Amino acid sequence: MNPALHVEVVQRSQSRATKDFVKEIVRSFLLNFVSLSPGVILSETDLEENVELKEHVQMITFCDIEHDTEVLVTETELVYHIYKLDAFGAESDTMTDTSTGEEFAAADVWALPSEQFHGLWESLIYDTKLKEDTVRFVETAFEFADRGVDPNVIGWNRVVLLHGPPGTGKTSLCRALAQKLSVRLADRFPRARLIEINAHGLFSKWFAESGKLVARLFERLEEIVADRRLLVCVLVDEVESLAHARRAALSGLEPSDSIRAVNALLTQLDRLRRRPNALVLTTSNVTGAIDVAFVDRADIKRRVGPPSARAAYEILRGCCGELMARGLVAPREPVFELRVLEGSRFAESEPSRASLRLWGVAREAAGAGVSGRALRRLPFLARALHVRDAAPPLPRFVDALGAALRDHLADAADMDDAAVHAPV
Incomplete structure (x- = not known):
């Protein structure tokens, strides 16, 4: 038997069902799958065809702490965690x-x-x-x-x-x-x-x-x-x-x-x-x-240090996916996982062109020691300062990310220079 796969289920705040009931409808739903991929999140749109799930479940996450690859449902114990989110803040x-x-x-x-x-x-x-x-x-x-x-x-x-x-x-x-x-x-x-x-x-x-x-x-x-x-x-x-x-x-x-x-x-x-x-x-x-x-x-x-090129790529890849999901970057097209690019030895093709450009931005950011916080700000700066289209295509937006990174590095260099020459 493989290590248990933890399944985290966010129950809707308005749902009055018991945790056992929610666990059972989720368990029945997952029996339809042959395998599950750790790290994958099923959102509301993925659940809307199931009436009971739509009524009671907001999101399902398959945790990736114990697993790196997909698991067979029949050979893996599924451990369920049903919970609601507190909305009141601090x-x-x-x-x-x-x-x-x-x-x-x-x-x-x-x-x-x-x-x-x-x-x-x-x-x-x-x-x-x-x-x-x-x-x-x-x-x-x-x-x-x-x-x-x-x-x-x-x-x-x-x-x-x-x-x-x-x-x-x-x-x-x-x-x-x-x-x-x-x-x-x-x-x-x-x-x-x-x-x-x-x-x-x-x-x-x-x-x-x-x-x-x-x-x-x-x-x-x-x-x-x-x-x-x-x-x-x-x-x-x-x-x-x-x-x-x-x-x-x-x-x-x-x-x-x-x-x-x-x-x-x-x-x-x-x-x-x-x-x-x-x-x-x-x-x-x-x-x-x-x-x-x-x-x-x-x-x-x-x-906890600055992201490496690999981590920077995954951070920026997630940012691009979020903007495509919100209609701020179009058309919606895949940004390949790094292992896919490595499998093709980074060979350039029409489908992989945007991903390879993003990899170049990630490597440049990692080489300059850019923090994760600054990396996550780059898409906003790219959109604000280097994009004029309502929904630019992905390759153009990746170029804008590169421009935003160069702006960030130039600003940081100017601040360092000013600090060096500041009067004592």
Whole structure:
């Protein structure tokens, strides 16, 4: 028997059917297929001919974490995850600075799975098994807790650290991972929350109050994680702020009060990681500046760098597909997967011409170290600045992408030059 294929089913918000009923109609529908392709998403248009599915199901996704190739339905266990998306967005958890009386947002709290993060996991593309590894890490951590493994014998903290330059998708991956876990672990945790804390804002504002406000914030978190049936993912963005605060205090550049705030946060994280339903996700833009005391607490530490040529091609290919689906690029024609181009040894033909041009843009972007965030902005800039047609043909739009990339690189070079020659 092959590894299980996870089938994620988004139930319509207005549907009042039970999860078991939705699972059964999806299962019956999939029995019509001989094989299923991991990574494929069946949208509303793919389901509209089935009356029951159309009424209750918004989308079906065949997950690609465990499989790289298509699987036979009769030889693979299908594991179903039925869920609805929360449409309310983030709620701000506010606190009051007692020294100034100022009220400010201490954290953003998301109910998961969230409509805001739907599709985010699938949109993130990496060359390595980064997404797969993070999911397996967390699932294993919770399995150890469920089996009662003694943490004094085998150490694990349920702390993830993603580091690398800005714009590479670290924060997005943390959000997508929390969303994925809220779906995968729903049997164990019927409800889930993502709590986002900005460490940089935390320390720039709270030094005067020492570690008191840090402790108050984590007291609230302790109240939340007290519910063992609730999965709590705590995201600390820009965690290098911890190192900056501690070094600045020791060198006399910041009040010594700040080092107590850093120590308070580390102490609270130690308390939080002992909770069997809590997961700590952290990011850093400055790898060399991460506090050593914190790094030692992280179980998995992964660098997230700019996309390679292969990843850049898949990102841009997905962008072109989205614009064709929305009627902003026409006519609708295939943009070949990279393995197809490799199989033909990149031989040029009429059907492959646009894809080969896109591959050239991807290679140029990767060679210049363009971030994933900047790559995803290129289609917008191409449309805004280099296209005049209402729906240009794909080859012309790919040329516009190339022009937008050259604009981006020129702008970046101008900014670097200006920074070098700026008066001190």
